[in-house]
Amino acid sequence: MVSAMILSDLVQGKKNPYADVFSPSRSILRPHLAVNGLEAMVSLLTPTAKRCPHLGCALKWNPQARTWDCPCHGPRFTEEGKLIDNPATGNLEL
Ligand code: FES
Structure with a gap:
C-alpha cells in the first residue's frame, strides 16, 4: 500500500513523506543500530x-x-x- 502511494506521488511529481524511508539508496547506518548492537553485546556478556x-x-x-x-x-x-x-x-x- 505504501509503495503504491509512493509510486503514485512520484508519477504526479508530489513529495511523499515515506519516500526516504523506503528509498533503495537509504543508509542503514543509523544511531539506533549502534545502540541495538551495544545492548546485544551487554546482554551477551551479562552473567545469568x-x-x-x-x-x-x-x-x-x-x-x-x-x-x-x-x-x-x-x-x-x-x-x-x-x-x-x-x-x-x-x-x-x-
Ligand atoms: S531471540 Fe535471539 S537471542 Fe534471544
Whole structure:
C-alpha cells in the first residue's frame, strides 16, 4: 500500500513523506543500530543462569506478564520456560 502511494506521488511529481524511508539508496547506518548492537553485546556478556535458546542473550523476568523475555529479538517464555513467541524455536532448558 505504501509503495503504491509512493509510486503514485512520484508519477504526479508530489513529495511523499515515506519516500526516504523506503528509498533503495537509504543508509542503514543509523544511531539506533549502534545502540541495538551495544545492548546485544551487554546482554551477551551479562552473567545469568537463564539464556535464550535462540542466540544466547540474557533473559529478563517480566513481573507484570510473569514471563521470561529476551531483549535481543523479542521471544517470550512462560514462567516454566515454555516458548510463547518466536524467533526462538524451543523451550528453555531450566
Ligand atoms: S537471542 Fe534471544 S531471540 Fe535471539
